[in-house]
Amino acid sequence: xxxxxxxxxxxxxxxxxxxxxxxxxxxxxxxxxxxxxxxxxxxxxxxxxxxxxxxxxxxxxxxxxxxxxxxxxxxxxxxxxxxxxxxxxxxxxxxxxxxxxxxxxxxxxxxxxxxxxxxxxxxxxxxxxxxxxxxxxxxxxxxxxxxxxxxxxxxxxxxxxxxxxxxxxxxxxxxxxxxxxxxxxxxxxxxxxxxxxxxxxxxxxxxxxxxxxxxxxxxxxxxxxxxxxxxxxxxxx
Amino acid sequence: xxxxxxxxxxxxxxxxxxxxxxxxxxxxxxxxxxxxxxxxxxxxxxxxxxxxxxxxxxxxxxxxxxxxxxxxxxxxxxxxxxxxxxxxxxxxxxxxxxxxxxxxxxxxxxxxxxxxxx
Amino acid sequence: xxxxxxxxxxxxxxxxxxxxxxxxxxxxxxxxxxxxxxxxxxxxxxxxxxxxxxxxxxxxxxxxxxxxxxxxxxxxxxxxxxxxxxxxxxxxxxxxxxxxxxxxxxxxxxxx
Numbered sequence: 001x002x003x004x005x006x007x008x009x010x011x012x013x014x015x016x017x018x019x020x021x022x023x024x025x026x027x028x029x030x031x032x033x034x035x036x037x038x039x040x041x042x043x044x045x046x047x048x049x050x051x052x053x054x055x056x057x058x059x060x061x062x063x064x065x066x067x068x069x070x071x072x073x074x075x076x077x078x079x080x081x082x083x084x085x086x087x088x089x090x091x092x093x094x095x096x097x098x099x100x101x102x103x104x105x106x107x108x109x110x111x112x113x114x115x116x117x118x119x120x121x122x123x124x125x126x127x128x129x130x131x132x133x134x135x136x137x138x139x140x141x142x143x144x145x146x147x148x149x150x151x152x153x154x155x156x157x158x159x160x161x162x163x164x165x166x167x168x169x170x171x172x173x174x175x176x177x178x179x180x181x182x183x184x185x186x187x188x189x190x191x192x193x194x195x196x197x198x199x200x201x202x203x204x205x206x207x208x209x210x211x212x213x214x215x216x217x218x219x220x221x222x223x224x225x226x227x228x229x230x231x232x233x234x235x236x237x
Numbered sequence: 238x239x240x241x242x243x244x245x246x247x248x249x250x251x252x253x254x255x256x257x258x259x260x261x262x263x264x265x266x267x268x269x270x271x272x273x274x275x276x277x278x279x280x281x282x283x284x285x286x287x288x289x290x291x292x293x294x295x296x297x298x299x300x301x302x303x304x305x306x307x308x309x310x311x312x313x314x315x316x317x318x319x320x321x322x323x324x325x326x327x328x329x330x331x332x333x334x335x336x337x338x339x340x341x342x343x344x345x346x347x348x349x350x351x352x353x354x355x
Numbered sequence: 356x357x358x359x360x361x362x363x364x365x366x367x368x369x370x371x372x373x374x375x376x377x378x379x380x381x382x383x384x385x386x387x388x389x390x391x392x393x394x395x396x397x398x399x400x401x402x403x404x405x406x407x408x409x410x411x412x413x414x415x416x417x418x419x420x421x422x423x424x425x426x427x428x429x430x431x432x433x434x435x436x437x438x439x440x441x442x443x444x445x446x447x448x449x450x451x452x453x454x455x456x457x458x459x460x461x462x463x464x465x466x467x
Contacts, residue, residue, distance in 0.1 A: 013238075065243025090240045138324070156250075159239050160434035194358030195433075199365040202257075202430070203320050205249035205332070222321045225365065232362040261431055264424040267454060274461035277400065284465075285396035292393070304386065311379045314372055321369065346383050354390040 002082075004075065006033055008045065009087040012094050017085065018042075030063050030070035030078065034086060034098065047098040054212065057146035060153070061098050062087040067153040069212040089153035105149050105166070112169040113191045116176060117184035127181045139178040142171050142220045144213045151207035151217055163196035167207035167217035170198055174220035177227060189224075189231050198224035248336055256313040259306040266303060301351045308346035312339035356444065364426055371422040378416035403465040410466040417458030425451035 002024040007017040020037050031049055038045040049059040054072040061070050063078050064085050075084065092100040120127065129136050151167035152158055158166050173192045176182050192198050201221045208216040231237040276283040290296060316335045325331075356364075389399070403409050425447040432438040432447075 062244075065241055067244065087238070090238050090244070094238070154240065154244055156240070156245065157434070190358065194361035195356075197358065199361050202253060203249075203317055204253045205320075206245070206247065209247045209249065210244075216325070218320065219325050223324065225321055225362075228358075228362045229366040232359045233366070237359040237362060257431060260424075260427045264428055267420065267424065268457055271454070271457035271461040275457065275464045277396070277464035278460070278467075281396040281400055284399070288394045288396055288399075304383065307379060308383060311376060311383070315376055318369065318372060318376070346387070349387050350383075350390065353387055 004033065004079065005083045006037065007083070007085045008034070008037065008042075008098070009094075010045075010097055012096055015094075015097075017087075024075070024082075028075045030061070030068070030073045030075060030084065030086065031059050033075060033084065034061075034070065045098070046096040055146060057148035060089055060148040060150050062090055062153065067150040067210055069148055069150065072212065089149055091153050091155065091158045092149070100149070100153075102149060105152050105168070106147075108165045108169040109147075109172055111191060112165050112173040112197070113184060113188040114169055114172040114176070116179065117182050119181060119183040129180065133180075135178040135180060138220075138223060139175045142175045142215060142217070145171055145215060146213060148212065150210050150212060154206040154210040156204055156206065157200055157202055161195070161200055164200045165192065165197050167201075167221065170201070170224060171215065171217040171220040174223050177224065186231075186236065189228055190237060192224050193228035193232065193237055198228060201225070249332065252313055252316070252336055252339070255309055256317070259310040259313075262306055263303075263310060297354055300354060301347060304350040305343055305347040309339070309343040312342040315339075367422055368426040371419040371426075374415065374419040375423055378412070378419060381412065382416065400465055405466070410462055413462045414459060417455060417462060421451045421455035421458060424454060 003021045004024050006020045006022050008020060009015060010018045020041050022033050022036050022041075025032070031052065034045070034047050035049075038047065047059075047061070049071060050056040051058075052071045054069060057069070059070045060067060062068075063070065063073060064080060066078075067089055068078070070086075078084065086098065088094045088098050089100040092102065092104060095101050131137075131140075145168060147168060149168065151171075155164075155167055157164050170192055173188055177185055177188060179185075182188075194200075198221045201218065203218055203222075205216075205218050208214075208218050211217070228237060273287055274284075276287055291300065316339050319325075319335065389402075392398075428450065429444070429447045432443065
């Protein structure tokens with residue numbers, strides 16, 4: 001039987017890799033491999049997943065050094081000489097084994113005012129937004145984020161500047177900045193300005209390189225850079 | 238835990254590193270450059286005697302290096318300005334072309350300078 | 356430092372970069388041309404001495420670089436060495452002033 005040699009991170013911040021042999025199968029995903037180990041070889045292995053189809057954004061891990069959504073990553077695409085190394089996401093504290101602590105990640109979404117602030121009630125008419133407007137197009141290009149944390153884990157600015165809000169939170173702020181129905185666009189611009197916000201980005205483009213949804217947070221962050229600089233010049237920041 | 242080179246190993250990251258390292262190197266070189274040119278205040282003779290030192294092959298080689306760094310920082314910087322000031326779509330095919338172009342422009346300037354100085 | 360000031364510094368670095376793009380292109384072309392028959396003080400000073408357009412261009416070049424370089428170094432030093440805070444900001448400001456003064460002195464040196 002063809003075997004896959006899988007090294008898996010065990011422990012918390014300090015820990016080490018343990019090696020397991022997993023039978024190879026056609027069309028096997030990395031998440032399948034982790035699930036096999038947990039069910040057949042190591043019941044105490046902790047990992048996180050939910051939908052298994054690339055919608056929920058909970059199964060991201062570091063596979064052979066690179067952050068990936070494991071449910072939609074085929075083993076055949078990433079194995080090196082029949083070997084896999086699976087670790088928790090970088091740039092985040094480790095809770096146990098493959099589970100990273102996402103509080104910091106989602107806390108920064110909150111700091112970036114990553115939620116919609118309604119200005120209308122259910123008794124109002126539906127807002128009519130033409131798909132042709134530049135704002136709608138900009139929001140569209142950035143809207144499909146599933147919050148998996150792959151970009152945040154891949155971002156060197158996050159590693160080098162712990163206050164930095166990160167690609168996902170800023171990308172979310174950009175979609176809301178372009179939502180003409182939102183009632184807190186000026187305040188949000190305030191929240192995302194500066195070195196801890198959009199101005200901290202150095203356009204490494206690692207986020208876009210690794211995003212499983214093929215979004216380009218760098219483009220969104222660049223939009224915020226222009227908008228915040230303009231607001232600062234006008235004394236509105 | 239931090240990322241290692243396996244995660245950083247993509248073209249745009251190397252372009253960033255070249256930009257950062259060349260920027261630091263040029264910043265260190267600048268005060269030196271200004272000091273040398275300031276020698277002219279004390280007469281053409283002072284400047285001339287320094288310029289004769291630059292005839293040394295090793296100095297010429299480092300001059301070529303500096304031109305390469307400057308051309309790389311210029312062309313890489315233009316790419317970054319485009320990234321930040323020109324709104325771009327989600328799937329930027331022009332990125333790869335832009336990277337190739339910056340490398341080409343830097344090499345061309347370096348070569349042109351080298352051919353003239355040597 | 357306030358977020359507003361950081362946003363303005365970002366803009367200052369990019370605006371100076373746009374100016375530098377033109378200056379550096381000019382500088383590269385000049386260098387490639389100037390070294391063709393070897394560098395000599397007489398040839399350099401012959402071109403630059405009393406040339407007002409040249410001096411104005413290079414004085415602008417110096418100003419742009421004195422804004423651009425310290426801001427770039429500030430990012431590198433905060434991120435790679437953890438050198439942040441008011442004292443460091445003052446040091447980078449000092450480096451910018453030093454660059455401007457030394458640069459203008461050099462321009463004056465080859466212009467007069």
